[in-house]
Amino acid sequence: MAPSPIPLAQRLRAGDPRAVARAISLMEEGGAAAAALHAAILPATGRALTIGFTGPPGAGKSTLVDAFVAELRKSGRTVGVVAVDPSSPLSGGAVLGDRIRMGRHTDDPGVFIRSIASGGHLGGLSRSIHHVVDVLDAAGRDAIVIETVGAGQSEVEIVDVAAVRVVVNAPGLGDDVQAIKAGILEIASILVVNKADLPLAPRTVRQLKAMLSLRRAGEADVPVLETVAGEGRGVAELLAAVDACATLRSEDADARRRARTHRLIAESAAAEIRRRILARDDAAFLEALARAERGEIDVDTAARAAMEAPAGGAPCPVAAPPQNRQESRMNAPVDRKEDPATEAWRWARFMLSGDRPAGAFGFELVAAGPGAAELAMTVSSVALNAFGTCHGGVLFTLADTALSIACNSRGQQSVAQTCSIAFLRPVQPGDRLIARASERARTARTAIYDCAVVNGATGKVVAEFRGHSRTIGDHMPIDQAT
Template structure:
């Protein structure tokens, strides 16, 4: 890895990030979020300092009380003397591209605390409950030395499984009465859970919700019945101590010999994002004869999109050849 491409100001910024200066972290986050020309080099420069933080993803349907739970978790970790970074993602308007980022309203009691750093992101059209650059932003926060990183997903009710790639510990939050049953929790989400949290546990039907969740877990693949189902009342911090110790238990299991967390899933996701973006950018700009040939082949139905995409990515042979081979294979079989 090299930090080449960083200006002097960029290198100073990296130093300040590693010293833990919040303003520097914030600046870098903007570069990464907007994928500026400095983003990649900044990220490379801080990689070695990552792997320390406990990254906790919080997902679940709207109305489950995710922001309030995040607020309560901040309180617990602050009491234990840990510093807490929060990444909160809100949806962008599909029409205007704008967004109202209001998650931090529910974390207002910690706003003035220098041991808490909350950053809001708009999803900018990215699906999966996160912003596209969320994984890379976590790297920055991790390197800046924040002990705990809480990642709150959009919570629009769609399958928000992406958080599984970037958070080491995934909390799936539900609450009583969100649907007729637990329909609100889509099966896909349930599968990523390390801990299931039933929030608003002081409400009627809380026990029933917990029971149905446990029953659903039993139907899944073996081992999933070991996933703990915990009850909380985030507004009063009831059940938070148990949640925090369960997180600690799981975190301990995930630590390697050097006490660092294996970040490979996060890196793989970041790489996938980077490859996807680069491929798109390159392809849009690419005026070469090879690509033109592929486009012609697609237009005439000689090849299909999957085959063509593979042809573009498997750069060894000429795209034309690959396209032809793929088509041959398909028609031959």
């Protein structure tokens, strides 16, 4: 039975470590009790300095966090640490071993360390991370340190959580081109080359500084520091840089907090809408679903209709989409003033028709629009592995193809730079899979896309995919391409 949120919130705000632990467990579980507790503690949040440590596996993040926490304690500050560990795609379990490297702080009441599992969530963190940070904030911790899982080039969700982002690099993990194309470096407040006693460290420092020279004029300076975490070298300088960075950003703290709340509301609303639509089976919705399956309307139109018409209400007010054209139009010259939805649809048809793996596995185009694409396939014998289930490479190809279509849907040629996938559930022969790719964030040159691969019969997500793309030029007119 969940404890009453009010007494628990009172104990939490008094700094009771048992209440902190229980509150974090509630936030990880989710549900009504977690929501009530979060509402009770929210007025007490917003005071702590949040510092995120991210970087590739093996860079020494946990050891550096351990040394950094010790330096924070020397300055008299209380600390909360949230270490996110990756979950197994097969068992769903996680080792939660990052805190092993922080064992010296176990008996210090001024340090609270909690390891949490990513739960298959992409982005380097967990779904509950925002609420977990709020718990430590409400408990009165002066500084909250968040350590992400070993991150690749597009796991940049830490930017939504931490006021100061420390990107940890190790010598010898890539060349100059790798440094230039690594999207994760672009969100750094501070760049750290850990294990600076290794021979390749000076070269890595030069590569990072060269990468920073490509930033736009007027962007904030990003210091590049060297540390040897195991010996504590450079950690005091790191703390000084963090404090300086926090001071510079204190003026826009309210704006960042408002933007963070805005994003949380949007994410929560999206999850709730998804839950409700997957549960709908009323006549109005089924009519819109059937029309979308027949191609009479596009998926975006059906989705808007489903949100506007309540379950059991009047028929969904849907109209024929602009991309519902005759087959012969595919090879006709294109008026460049054609609306974006139609052009995106036609580019998607062109790209899929020339994709040999898509043809081999039977990928079908369901919907396409600016920054979005939806593909479907039925798992056949050619997609099976030696154990009789769908090969992971096929799931990756399905999601990657949907992402490629989505990122090329705006009239500019784009290429995927980095991609990652989490396999959540096995897929059996005959299963109907639907891959929905959508743009999550965009700059002038780069974009981040999410793609969920869903079992069409159960509505459950079987794989989550994320990719980072870069625009390399304009498309030629589609009438020339076809």
